Amino acid sequence: MTDDAGRTPRQKARARLRRTERQVARRRLQVERLRAQIAILEEEAMTPLQRTVRDAADPETATGVPSHTLSARLHRRANTTRVYTRETIREPILQLYAKLPAQRFAAQHGVRVPEILGRWAEPGDVDWDALPDRFVLKSSIGGGGMNVFPLVRDPATGTYTDLLVGEPTTREAVLEKLWSKHEKRSWYFAEEFLVGRSGEPGAVPDDIKVFCFYGEPFYLEVRRGDQSRAANITQRVRAFAIDGTELVNVRALMDPGEGDVTAPEDFGAIAEACRTLSGAIRRPLERLDFFETDQGLVFGELTQNSGRPPALVPEWDRAMGEVYENAYARLLADLAAEDALHVTYGEHGDDPA
Amino acid sequence: MTVPDDPKVPVVLERIRDLQGSLNRLHQRGRVATTRDPKIRKLEQRTAALQHEVAELDAEKTTLTARRRELQRTLGPLIGKDLMPLARVEKTNGVPGFVWGVRMMQRIHRKAPDPVAGFDGAGRVFADRDATERFVRSHGVPLTVDDPGPADRRVVVHAFHGLVGLVEVGVGDTARHLDGDGADLGDVRPALRHDAGLDLPATLTALTEASATLSAHVSRPYVQVCWRQDGDRLVLDRLDVDPERVPVLTEEQDLRLGHLFDTGHARMLVQPYRAGALENRVPGGVFDPDPALDRGVQA
Numbered sequence: 118m119t120d121d122a123g124r125t126p127r128q129k130a131r132a133r134l135r136r137t138e139r140q141v142a143r144r145r146l147q148v149e150r151l152r153a154q155i156a157i158l159e160e161e162a163m164t165p166l167q168r169t170v171r172d173a174a175d176p177e178t179a180t181g182v183p184s185h186t187l188s189a190r191l192h193r194r195a196n197t198t199r200v201y202t203r204e205t206i207r208e209p210i211l212q213l214y215a216k217l218p219a220q221r222f223a224a225q226h227g228v229r230v231p232e233i234l235g236r237w238a239e240p241g242d243v244d245w246d247a248l249p250d251r252f253v254l255k256s257s258i259g260g261g262g263m264n265v266f267p268l269v270r271d272p273a274t275g276t277y278t279d280l281l282v283g284e285p286t287t288r289e290a291v292l293e294k295l296w297s298k299h300e301k302r303s304w305y306f307a308e309e310f311l312v313g314r315s316g317e318p319g320a321v322p323d324d325i326k327v328f329c330f331y332g333e334p335f336y337l338e339v340r341r342g343d344q345s346r347a348a349n350i351t352q353r354v355r356a357f358a359i360d361g362t363e364l365v366n367v368r369a370l371m372d373p374g375e376g377d378v379t380a381p382e383d384f385g386a387i388a389e390a391c392r393t394l395s396g397a398i399r400r401p402l403e404r405l406d407f408f409e410t411d412q413g414l415v416f417g418e419l420t421q422n423s424g425r426p427p428a429l430v431p432e433w434d435r436a437m438g439e440v441y442e443n444a445y446a447r448l449l450a451d452l453a454a455e456d457a458l459h460v461t462y463g464e465h466g467d468d469p470a
Numbered sequence: 471m472t473v474p475d476d477p478k479v480p481v482v483l484e485r486i487r488d489l490q491g492s493l494n495r496l497h498q499r500g501r502v503a504t505t506r507d508p509k510i511r512k513l514e515q516r517t518a519a520l521q522h523e524v525a526e527l528d529a530e531k532t533t534l535t536a537r538r539r540e541l542q543r544t545l546g547p548l549i550g551k552d553l554m555p556l557a558r559v560e561k562t563n564g565v566p567g568f569v570w571g572v573r574m575m576q577r578i579h580r581k582a583p584d585p586v587a588g589f590d591g592a593g594r595v596f597a598d599r600d601a602t603e604r605f606v607r608s609h610g611v612p613l614t615v616d617d618p619g620p621a622d623r624r625v626v627v628h629a630f631h632g633l634v635g636l637v638e639v640g641v642g643d644t645a646r647h648l649d650g651d652g653a654d655l656g657d658v659r660p661a662l663r664h665d666a667g668l669d670l671p672a673t674l675t676a677l678t679e680a681s682a683t684l685s686a687h688v689s690r691p692y693v694q695v696c697w698r699q700d701g702d703r704l705v706l707d708r709l710d711v712d713p714e715r716v717p718v719l720t721e722e723q724d725l726r727l728g729h730l731f732d733t734g735h736a737r738m739l740v741q742p743y744r745a746g747a748l749e750n751r752v753p754g755g756v757f758d759p760d761p762a763l764d765r766g767v768q769a
Contacts, residue, residue, distance in 0.1 A: 126507065126510055127507065127509055127510055127513070130509075130510045130513035130514055130517070131513060133494065133513075133514075133517050134513050134516055134517045134520070136491075136494065137491075137494070137517050137520040137521055137524065138520060140487070140491045140520075140524050141520050141523050141524055141527070143484075143487070144523075144524055144527035144528065144531065145527065147527075147531055148527050148530050148531055148534065151531060151534035151535060151538060152534060154538055154556065155534060155537055155538055155541065157559070158538060158541035158542065158545065158559070159541060161541075161545055161559055162541055162544045162545060164565065164567065164721055164724070164725075165564070165565065165566070165567025165569070165570035165571075165724075165728065166567055166568070166569050166570065166718065166721060166724040168567075168570065169567065169569050169570045169573055170569065170718060175661075176661070176718040177661050177715045177716060177717065177718050178714055178715060179569075179573075180573050180576065180577065181569070181570060181573040181574070181577075183574070183577065186564070187564065187567070187570060187574075188574065190562075190563055190564035191566075191571070191732065191735065193563055194563050194564070194566065194732055195732065195735070195736055197563060198563065198732075200732050200733060200736045201736055203733075203736075204733065204736040204737055204740060205740070206736060206739060206740060206743050208748065209748050209749045209750050209757075210750065212750060212757060212759045213750060213757070218757075218759055218760075221760075222750060222752065222757050225752040225753060225757070226752065226753065370556045370557065370559050370560060371557070371560070372557075396751075397750060397751040397752065397757075398750055398751075399742075399747065399748040399749065399750065399751070400748070424561065425560035425561055426560060427560060428559055428560050442574065442577055442578050442581070443581065445578045446578050446579075446581040446582070446589065449578065449579070449582075449589035449590065450582070450589050451747075452589075452742045452747050453589045453590050453591070455742075455745070455747050456745075457741060457742040457745040457746075457747035458589065458590045458689050458738075458741060458742050458747075459590050459591060459592075459689055459741075460590065460591065460592050460595050460605060460687065460688055460689055461687040461689075461741070462604070462605060462608040462609075462687070463608040463609035463610060463687065464608065465607060465608050465609060465610040
């Protein structure tokens, strides 16, 4: 006896079983994700003091454990609440905040950067006719892809497609958007259109964002659709340890989306580039961004304080916090070896007592 | 039909799948008892067991979702909302923490080849009485002040690279705590019995200022400058850059001192910053920002 689709009762029973197995797998993942989110939020609900002393018998001798989240926020507050400004420090990493100097810095270390096709002082100066059919037009400042336009020109009609949003556009529309975000310190440049490893010629390569700690990369994410201007495109993320181990439900508050984000192929090359660049920045943490192409790894930009310092599940937050503290230890060792960190004696020679 | 790139779509699809699952379970309950085929019975038994698991997981999901919402409500006031959106948690700056900051910097310095000294050698300097006295004298600070008082009186000045955040005046197992301006903080430290009637040293302001001066020349964000009664005088006992005990105060006071720790941390970096030691390195030297090449560098 078969049903309308010609299936026997056994086939139907097997199909039901497979459906239920899929339901169980989906539910398990959802429950695991909820547990991870709660673990993160329970930490967030505690003050730094509570997170340090926890249930110690003598709270005043509790030494606490490392936390990447709390450490990253110390540096972020120093920048965003003007603590450094008040203390007359301008962190040298800010020299690399803009894309062009960051790329020059990477290039000086032998890390490949995109070829610059032209640079202009104002949007209106862009020499469109001198550019190839595929290029990326950018402003030197701004984050989240707001001032990034990967453009492909149709030679027959002269019209463009903005591949970040997947929509047709015109020179005028692009210029209008650039002008709307223009600042006195802005500079505009076009760079080669990078193609992701084994990707279609028109595909924007995935962003590889690596969290680095004074020469030690530890955690990375591959993101697709992570641009503020592409609001109608769902972001997809996959996370990895630097050795290539995929991490599921570790940064559980961020929706990973669903889809086909490709894992990096050459984790070794990423780690090597990060060790070189991060080791040359006198700061215990920063994020370095790359693209993986058929021509190899290409540096994109760096961020001193990512807009979202990742909140990881407690065991990973502690592990990344330990890496941060080791990095800070190496930095202090280097500063002390250069006699740039020490107790300072005054000029009074006599005992005033 | 193509699915639009709408972030809500996966949620809707998930809900549809859940409803399908519920319907399937309903149908399944009607079927299990009717078949006589042993293979089908086995498949259906397995399916029933899994459906039981789905039901258990659904119940757990409900409980966990409620707990997550409760935590989001707890966090909401931090951003002035009833509920903290999950995506917003990472965007917060968090709050400073005094004990957290001090302990973090201690853990880092204890990784030095000589953990007592720390990377900057400060711990070794202040473990040596002669070296400590040389340091204190070099800053024109007296090692003793005339100030009669109880034999077991002590004053601990908690200083953040030139800023005094807390002054602890203790006699035996009682103490009074004041802020850097001398305002009495009241009963803020559970580990010590508060005694509002405890007399303050006549020289307290001078001790506080001297301690602030010394702390400004120690390459750490935080130091305890400890004075003890010796006859009719208060004597500088030690500078402790790696204290075993760090005051655990009320949350409000920990936050206040946490802000001072943030400042002390920044001030610690002023010395290497002015020495050029924080410059970005490139082969053969340091990175040279070139306005002509790098237009777009932050002003």
